[in-house]
Amino acid sequence: xxxxxxxxxxxxxxxxxxxxxxxxxxxxxxxxxxxxxxxxxxxxxxxxxxxxxxxxxxxxxxxxxxxxxxxxxxxxxxxxxxxxxxxxxxxxxxxxxxxxxxxxxxxxxxxxxxxxxxxxxxxxxxxxxxxxxxxxxxxxxxxxxxxxxxxxxxxxxxxxxxxxxxxxxxxxxxxxxxxxxxxxxxxxxxxxxxxxxxxxxxxxxxxxxxxxxxxxxxxxxxxxxxxxxxxxxxxxxxxxxxxxxxxxxxxxxxxxxxxxxxxxxxxxxxxxxxxxxxxxxxxxxxxxxxxxxxxxxxxxxxxxxxxxxxxxxxxxxxxxxxxxxxxxxxxxxxxxxxxxxxxxxxxxxxxxxxxxxxxxxxxxxxxxxxxxxxxxxxxxxxxxxxxxxxxxxxxxxxxxxxxxxxxxxxxxxxxxxx
Amino acid sequence: xxxxxxxxxxxxxxxxxxxxxxxxxxxxxxxxxxxxxxxxxxxxxxxxxxxxxxxxxxxxxxxxxxxxxxxxxxxxxxxxxxxxxxxxxxxxxxxxxxxxxxxxxxxxxxxxxxxxxxxxxxxxxxxxxxxxxx
Numbered sequence: 001x002x003x004x005x006x007x008x009x010x011x012x013x014x015x016x017x018x019x020x021x022x023x024x025x026x027x028x029x030x031x032x033x034x035x036x037x038x039x040x041x042x043x044x045x046x047x048x049x050x051x052x053x054x055x056x057x058x059x060x061x062x063x064x065x066x067x068x069x070x071x072x073x074x075x076x077x078x079x080x081x082x083x084x085x086x087x088x089x090x091x092x093x094x095x096x097x098x099x100x101x102x103x104x105x106x107x108x109x110x111x112x113x114x115x116x117x118x119x120x121x122x123x124x125x126x127x128x129x130x131x132x133x134x135x136x137x138x139x140x141x142x143x144x145x146x147x148x149x150x151x152x153x154x155x156x157x158x159x160x161x162x163x164x165x166x167x168x169x170x171x172x173x174x175x176x177x178x179x180x181x182x183x184x185x186x187x188x189x190x191x192x193x194x195x196x197x198x199x200x201x202x203x204x205x206x207x208x209x210x211x212x213x214x215x216x217x218x219x220x221x222x223x224x225x226x227x228x229x230x231x232x233x234x235x236x237x238x239x240x241x242x243x244x245x246x247x248x249x250x251x252x253x254x255x256x257x258x259x260x261x262x263x264x265x266x267x268x269x270x271x272x273x274x275x276x277x278x279x280x281x282x283x284x285x286x287x288x289x290x291x292x293x294x295x296x297x298x299x300x301x302x303x304x305x306x307x308x309x310x311x312x313x314x315x316x317x318x319x320x321x322x323x324x325x326x327x328x329x330x331x332x333x334x335x336x337x338x339x340x341x342x343x344x345x346x347x348x349x350x351x352x353x354x355x356x357x358x359x360x361x362x363x364x365x366x367x368x369x370x371x372x373x374x375x376x377x378x379x380x381x382x383x384x385x386x387x388x389x390x391x392x393x394x395x396x397x398x399x400x401x402x403x404x405x406x407x408x409x410x411x412x413x414x415x416x417x418x
Numbered sequence: 419x420x421x422x423x424x425x426x427x428x429x430x431x432x433x434x435x436x437x438x439x440x441x442x443x444x445x446x447x448x449x450x451x452x453x454x455x456x457x458x459x460x461x462x463x464x465x466x467x468x469x470x471x472x473x474x475x476x477x478x479x480x481x482x483x484x485x486x487x488x489x490x491x492x493x494x495x496x497x498x499x500x501x502x503x504x505x506x507x508x509x510x511x512x513x514x515x516x517x518x519x520x521x522x523x524x525x526x527x528x529x530x531x532x533x534x535x536x537x538x539x540x541x542x543x544x545x546x547x548x549x550x551x552x
Contacts, residue, residue, distance in 0.1 A: 355480035357454045357525060361422065373454050387455025387478075416423045417481075 012306065012314045018397050020046040020302075032367030035405045040185050040213060040346050040393035041371050042235045045295075049238055052298035056291045064290050065264060065281070079290040082297025083280070086245055089300045090211075090230065091221040096279040097253065098245050100293050104212035105135035107231030107246025108179070110283060111208055112139035114256040115229075116177070119206070122148035124176035127205070129154040129162055130383045131184040131191070134376040136210035136231075140179050149176070156383065160187040160336030168199065175205040182214035182230075186377040186391070187336030188319075188346030190218070197226045206252070212236060216395075217315060217344045219308040222247055234292065239299035243292035253279050260285035311396045315345030318394045322403040323347060329410060335384055345394030348375075351410065354417045356390040362416060363390075366409040368402075422516050423481065430485035435492055440474035447535030451528050456483040460491075460532035468499050475532070480525050482518070487529035489513055494533065502537035505530060 018024050021044050028034050036044060056078060062071035064079045080095075087095040101107045116139075120126065126140045130153050144151040152170050155163045162180075171178075178200040183190045197207045208229040214220050216237030222230050229252070234243030248256075258265055258276055265285040267275040276282045303311065320340055326332055331352030337343055351359060360372035371391045374381045381387060392406055440446075443461035450457045456479030463472040473494040475487045490510060494502065510530045511518060518526045535541075 355454070355456075357456075357480040357522065358423070358482070361519075361522065381455075417428065 011317075012310055012396060014314070014397060014399055017046075017306070018399075020048065021397055022047060022050075024397060027367070028369075029365050029367045033405075035366075035368040035402045037392040037394065037398065037402065037406060038369045038371050039216075039395040039398075040236070040375070040391065042241065043216065043238050043395055044397070045238055045240065046299075046302055048302050049240070049295050049298045053240065053291050053295045056294050061291075063287055075290060078294050078297075079288065082293045082300075085297040085300045087247075089304065090215065090232075090247060091223050092247050093223060094250060097250055098247050099253075099280045099283045100288055100296075101231075101244050101246055101283075102242050102289070103135075103233040103235065103244040104133075104210060104231040104246075105233075107229075107244060108136055108208065108210065109139050110246055110259040111229050111231070111248070112143050114259045114283070115206070115252065116140075116143045116147075118257060120144075120147045120149050120176050124149040125152055125170075125174055126150070127152045127154060127167070127170055127175045127178045127180070127200075129167075129180050129191075130156055130379050131160075131162065131181050131186065131189065131377075132179075132379070133181065133185050133210060133212065134378070135212070136179055136181055136208075137379065140177070153379065154180075156189075159338075160184065160189045161342070162189075162191050162196070164192075167196065171199060171203045171205070175200065175203060177208065178205045179208040180210070182209050182211040182220070183217070183344050184336070184377075184380075185213045185346065186375045186380045186389070187348055188213075188343045188393075189336055190214070190342040190344060192342070193227070194225050201226060213344065213346070216303075217308075218312045228252055234296040234299065237296075237299055238302055239296035240292045242289045243296035245296075250279065253283070258285065259283050262286050264288075306396060312344065314396055315394045315398075316340050316343070318398055318400065318403055319343065319345050319347060321400050322392070322406065325403075325407055326410075329414070331414075332410075335386075335389060345398075346391060347393075348389040348391045350386060350389055351413060351417075354413055356388045358417070359390045359410075359413050362413040363406075363409040366405065366412060368405055368409045370406075422518075424516060427481060427485045427514075427516060430488040431481040434475075434477075434484055434488040436474050436488065437476065438474050439476065440472060443474070445536040445539060447532050447540055449528060449532045449535060451479070451483065451524050453524065454480060456480060456525055456528050458483065458487050458528050458532040460487075460529070460536045462494070462536050464499060470494050470497050470499070470502070475529070477529075479528075480522075482514075482522055482525040483528050486510065486514055486526045487532070490529045490533060499537045502533060505533070 060074040064076040087098045200207045207227040209227045211232045215232040229248045231246040235241040262285040333350045335348040356372035440461035444464045445462040448459040458477040461474045465471045
């Protein structure tokens with residue numbers, strides 16, 4: 001599909017972008033404008049994505065890869081076309097290396113089962129960091145328990161940055177797998193993934209990158225990163241929930257057993273034996289969420305037309321606006337880095353004497369949507385010494401006026417709890 | 419909003435009644451709300467006749483969960499364990515006197531869960547064996 005977008009020279013034309021998102025026109029809390037600052041949890045969807053999906057249902061819909069009739073061929077072409085778009089978006093060398101799955105969690109579980117169960121042995125070491133989302137923590141924790149492997153958790157410094165010295169020290173002791181987040185969903189920290197990957201590969205480890213918080217917000221190039229696997233979710237990048245992908249190197253994917261068994265993933269099935277389909281379909285058992293995949297393709301078109309570098313710059317502009325104002329508030333703790341270096345548009349904080357859930361409830365009364373809780377980051381919360389934080393997370397459609405609404409809601413919360 | 423964070427709710431949050439350790443507790447139950455990290459330990463001192471002689475709670479968390487616990491403890495003394503076991507959610511929500519949104523209902527009812535756990539003589543959440551009072 002084609003996406004017509006403004007091509008302003010530098011800054012985003014946020015007004016024009018906002019007009020593409022129908023939900024941003026609604027009000028909440030009895031007539032207040034919606035201020036959606038929970039983009040690290042999920043993003044809103046532009047009409048271009050909604051229309052692309054709607055068109056599949058209205059004009060093409062038939063099951064993919066099976067029918068020998070026009071509709072099925074059209075739907076298959078749309079589905080495989082979306083795969084090619086996603087592959088190009090992350091600069092994958094081959095479309096067949098992009099496996100559609102429900103989200104980053106499923107993609108990581110795919111690797112944990114289909115690669116991990118055959119390759120991680122007793123005594124092996126798996127390196128993760130304390131920044132990991134549960135999706136890139138629990139699968140490895142459980143694999144380590146099953147295999148008798150050791151899960152090593154790399155710490156962060158007080159600015160929320162990965163402890164490189166500790167990483168290198170642990171790497172020297174050996175690692176079968178390094179599974180690490182590209183960008184922290186809790187703090188917005190961007191890890192030096194390319195360097196970490198190079199070091200891990202030099203130490204003989206296989207490297208998986210959780211890019212769920214990166215692919216939606218910054219340019220991501222799997223060849224530049226040099227990793228072996230990379231997973232992300234569609235719903236955080238303007239696409240519907242149920243869309244997502246895990247990318248893997250052909251030579252690894254070819255040697256892996258299937259993840260799920262059933263239809264579409266087989267080559268031949270006899271009573272006592274089955275052989276597997278080629279990549280990527282070997283890993284896509286059952287009817288795929290092909291309409292969601294088409295939505296992901298349309299989202300990739302949209303993001304590409306705006307430009308990932310510009311989206312990242314816009315989010316940093318918002319952080320640059322709100323962060324110094326937050327730091328002036330008495331009794332506030334802002335977690336992670338207090339600079340714009342190596343970060344995305346995520347700001348986590350706590351207000352003294354007010355639980356994040358009360359903060360978020362008061363924000364809600366002002367129409368401001370933020371996340372309050374542990375953000376699927378319980379090891380990180382423990383490391384930070386808190387049980388929960390309030391997290392505001394920005395995207396391409398957010399504005400400085402919305403940052404002001406956030407600051408106003410904080411003032412209201414502080415007044416109520418004064 | 420002003421309906422939710424009323425003065426008496428904030429007062430119970432900032433100055434919780436019956437807060438602290440109960441050293442000679444006969445019943446003690448700890449429970450958490452994993453979503454937001456609210457925690458409450460409810461402690462009872464029950465006499466030989468099965469009547470609550472004293473109650474304390476220790477907790478941390480949001481204003482709704484802690485105020486709910488504080489308010490709940492105010493009516494526990496003098497009740498029998500059977501009476502505590504028959505307390506229901508509507509009673510607790512009624513005593514809170516504010517409208518609780520679905521997203522915060524677990525905050526408001528954590529104290530009841532902890533109180534019932536202690537009244538049934540449990541010490542911690544035993545799998546799924548005890549029905550959720552919600």
